[in-house]
Amino acid sequence: MAILPELADAATAPRGLRLLDTQDRHLVGRFSYGVTPDLAREVRSHGGARRWFDWQLRPGHVNDPAGRALGSWFPHLGWSPAKVWSESESGRVGGWEVMADYQNWLLLRRMRSRQQVLETMTEFWENHFNVPVGADGVYTWRVRYGHVIRQHALDSFEALLQAVSVHPAMGIYLGNAVSDKDHPNENQGRELLELHTVGVTAGYGETGVVDSARILTGWRVDVWDTWAAFYDSGSHYRGPVKVLGFTSGNRSADGRRLTRDYLRYLAHHPATATHIATKLATAFVSDVPPPSLVKHLARVYRAHGTRIKPVLRALVDSREFHHSVGEKIRDPENDLVATYRLMGVDVAKPADADRAAHQLVWQSSAMGMEPMSWPAPNGQPIAGAAWSSPSRVMGSMSVHYTMSGGWWPNKGIHYPAPTSWLPQESTRFDHLVDHMAQRILHRRASDRLQQACRESVAVTAHQQITADHAEMRWLFPRLLTTFFDSPDFLRR
Secondary structure (H helix, E strand, C coil): CCCCHHHHHHHHCCCCCCCCCHHHHHHHHHCCCCCCHHHHHHHHHCCCHHHHHHHHCCHHHCCCHHHHHHHHCCHHHHCCHHHHHHHHHHCCCCHHHHHHHHHHHHHHHHHHCCCHHHHHHHHHHHHHCCCCCCCCCHHHCHHHHHHHHHHHCCCEHHHHHHHHHCCHHHHHHHCHHHCCCCCCCHHHHHHHHHHHCCCCCCCCHHHHHHHHHHHHCCEEECCCCCCCEEECHHHCCCCCEEECCEEECCCCCCCHHHHHHHHHHHHCCHHHHHHHHHHHHHHHCCCCCCHHHHHHHHHHHHHCCCEHHHHHHHHHHCHHHHCCCCCCECCHHHHHHHHHHHHCCEECCCCCCCCHHHHHHHHHHHHCCCCCCCCCCCCCCCCHHHHCCHHHHHHHHHHHHHHHCCCCCCCCEECCCHHHHCCCCCEEHHHHHHHHHHHHCCCCCCHHHHHHHHHHHCCCCCCEECCCCHHHHCCHHHHHHHHHCCHHHHEC
């Protein structure tokens, strides 16, 4: 009895990978840097994406040897602020070099760490409380600032706000480190309200901005010599202050308790709840989040005392989140990290400066943005329109193609051989494309992707591909980059 052609095709096709369903892939994709086969196995071992998400919300329970190992890769990151300053002033190690190390370390953590939700939320909050690595003097304290944010990224918003608002890095960047009672610097007082908490429409006015700055006076940094952080009661403004519904006689020279009370008031303010809910929904659901979702998340935020985890659970359980599959664009940093993860590229511990581990930041820059380098206090855009320009797409395509060929970086790095992508020694081209789509995109290859791949290397669907085929020997970079240039990859 003759076998029908389509049945013969099915019989010879390689066995597919175990794919997560659409909703599981959606959740894991939004709260990780690419759904790799290993990550999919981890998700299944925890009983699905939602249970995996709950497990990830307790990062202390997630064993992370690869993430921990990165602590020894960049010794400069362990230096004290004074040491960073002295080395930079001497010309031995520039502050910009320490910041480049930090940027590369951030990218590597996102690539290698098993604590994917923690990394995702650390990036979100580090952008929300933006202190750009290139700002004057910030390099002395910037690494420690990032560590503080990571420590509180899944804590409460109040704890996070209390920690970052009086941190030396924030003070140096926004001028509070040199603000005093006679000349209060309004920068941080304004951004605390406008960007970090209640938002621009809360109605605090210019007098509220001035009193906000007065409340924060006293938190100083010796920016001329030791770079030590300290509280100076002699610099603190004394006298009545009023910001929105917060009032104080402010009679004590020690304003630290006043600062704590003020930050607590702002953290619990209804306008802050709406502001944070809107930003989370924009980052993880849709560029224009439904008002119903924002209202729901704001209620959860206030009902749980600003704790972050209940808000995240409410977000991923929402109907709006479930219906937002494919609505978010990868920004350049997410693009680069996901490319490394899904291509299976391994970066080695750097032996010197001319290694891949030191060059990641330049790749990210070529795509359109370096980590934590947005020059304004508002942080880089989280809406997809900002990352959908032709120049950004061309930058991504260039990096994808360079990596697909293994051409650069080329030291301290290992790219999988083209033949490692073959599901078996000899396979039909359309089966190879489908296999690669499952590994890279975590879905079966669409007709559109199949056609794009055929056109990229001028191969027919039924042509047999082996290790000796031209497509494997010298045309493979064209094929591989097609997956990373596809709309399915550029959306997360």
